[in-house]
Amino acid sequence: MSDTLYYKSASELAALLEKKEISAVELIQSIINRTKAVDERVGAFNSFDEVDAIAQAGASDARRSDGQSLGPLDGIPIGIKDVLAVTGQPLTCSSKMLEKFVSPYDATCIEKLKASGAVLWGRLNMDEFAMGSSTENSATKVCSNPWNLDHVPGGSSGGSAAAVAAGEAIVSLGSDTGGSIRQPASHCGVVGLKPTYGRVSRYGLAAFASSLDQVGPMGRSVTDVAMVLQAISGHDDRDSTSFKSEVADYVKALSDNAGKKWTLGLPKEYFDTASDAASMEPVLKAIEFYKSIGCEVKEVSLPHTEYAVATYYIVATAEASSNLARYDGVRYTHRAENYDDHIDLYFQSRAEGFGSEVKRRIMLGTYVLSSGYYDAYYLKAQKVRTLIRNDFMKAYEEVDALIAPTSPQPAFKKGEKTSDPLSMYLSDIYTISANLAGIPAMSIPCGFSADGLPIGLQILGKPFMEEELLSVGHAFEQAHDFTNQHPKL
Numbered sequence: 001m002s003d004t005l006y007y008k009s010a011s012e013l014a015a016l017l018e019k020k021e022i023s024a025v026e027l028i029q030s031i032i033n034r035t036k037a038v039d040e041r042v043g044a045f046n047s048f049d050e051v052d053a054i055a056q057a058g059a060s061d062a063r064r065s066d067g068q069s070l071g072p073l074d075g076i077p078i079g080i081k082d083v084l085a086v087t088g089q090p091l092t093c094s095s096k097m098l099e100k101f102v103s104p105y106d107a108t109c110i111e112k113l114k115a116s117g118a119v120l121w122g123r124l125n126m127d128e129f130a131m132g133s134s135t136e137n138s139a140t141k142v143c144s145n146p147w148n149l150d151h152v153p154g155g156s157s158g159g160s161a162a163a164v165a166a167g168e169a170i171v172s173l174g175s176d177t178g179g180s181i182r183q184p185a186s187h188c189g190v191v192g193l194k195p196t197y198g199r200v201s202r203y204g205l206a207a208f209a210s211s212l213d214q215v216g217p218m219g220r221s222v223t224d225v226a227m228v229l230q231a232i233s234g235h236d237d238r239d240s241t242s243f244k245s246e247v248a249d250y251v252k253a254l255s256d257n258a259g260k261k262w263t264l265g266l267p268k269e270y271f272d273t274a275s276d277a278a279s280m281e282p283v284l285k286a287i288e289f290y291k292s293i294g295c296e297v298k299e300v301s302l303p304h305t306e307y308a309v310a311t312y313y314i315v316a317t318a319e320a321s322s323n324l325a326r327y328d329g330v331r332y333t334h335r336a337e338n339y340d341d342h343i344d345l346y347f348q349s350r351a352e353g354f355g356s357e358v359k360r361r362i363m364l365g366t367y368v369l370s371s372g373y374y375d376a377y378y379l380k381a382q383k384v385r386t387l388i389r390n391d392f393m394k395a396y397e398e399v400d401a402l403i404a405p406t407s408p409q410p411a412f413k414k415g416e417k418t419s420d421p422l423s424m425y426l427s428d429i430y431t432i433s434a435n436l437a438g439i440p441a442m443s444i445p446c447g448f449s450a451d452g453l454p455i456g457l458q459i460l461g462k463p464f465m466e467e468e469l470l471s472v473g474h475a476f477e478q479a480h481d482f483t484n485q486h487p488k489l
């Protein structure tokens, strides 16, 4: 049985583990074998530790036979984006800057996963410091889209999406600052959820833009994503921006909300000509589906959408320039061998350690924060950010959730946008507003392009109402069969 386990869902596997029809060791072995068979082509993993993963799975089996199972995730392999701290494991952010760094502590979400018994599996490839939309900015290795190896998997959590799509992990964690969970999920045909800002602790997540960053789950089904979200959510004293409120039972909500007739909004600015027509088709069909099950679907307007990309690239770069100042060549980072004095040590180490996109962001961010430009750019962007959030709050007075495309086009070819950063930035046009507004949003598979590349449907929800968001997605998933369609590798 073990050779077919890697494409089963976490919920199915939880039942098999519970009935002792399979063991956690058998399951991780199936994942290890699969990873070894395909990852040379996919490039989803920066590294993995097979011995450690088998030991974790062995401990899970021992707990279960003692009647001490920690719950449904006990024994389920979860891939971790290489941006989250796991004690004793490398944390590289796919950067030369952190090439040799080993984390001395666990991120809170990792602590919580350990407490739920999940088997932490490997370090997943990403754009350097999560800056990018294609994983081509990784300093570690190339990551490919499992559906077509000539195409990018999306980014920055490209490894997290590709690993799940290729059966190299059952579920995974990514991070989303401007779409980095949803866009790669869409490009790789998996489910990816960015929680409300404050739903999941950011403690132990290497910071990119602290007011936008959120950790979130990816999986092959909405239920699997709900299971992981359940495990990682909640307040944390070590992250003062994490929210003090009860965490709903996300999995139970899926059945409680089954058959609900939601009122759904179509933000008209997301259905303009920026999208290529063929990739809009499955999204339009999904809208028809919701109507057919009795949901009310109405057009709404988010009038400040056109400013979102510009606003994001001011706020995110400003915060990045400050956050990345810590990588100075003195402590835990790459250190230049040749330098004149301590100032030159900073210069040389940063010049050698950072890739060109990271440098571009630091320069842009430093510029928009510099005296004389702060008011003109940064302060103004903060004001526009409030207008963008207000647009959503106004729309939510009328609707339960919004539905839209996740990305204006399917996964593009490798190299297609690398020489033109602006066109790369524009591929985030539908995802970044959710980060600016702090609202939860999810991408689910809804179809394929003519050449067989997955297309995602984005569902955007009310703050801290992930249970509704998941339920809206679940209704679509239940009536379609994208969960069981896999790339041919």
Ligand code: GLN
Binding pocket: 130, 131, 132, 133, 155, 156, 175, 176, 177, 178, 179, 180, 181, 208, 316, 428
């Ligand atoms: N693609 C966006 C960027 O490059 C978003 C990245 C992210 O969400 N981490 O900034």
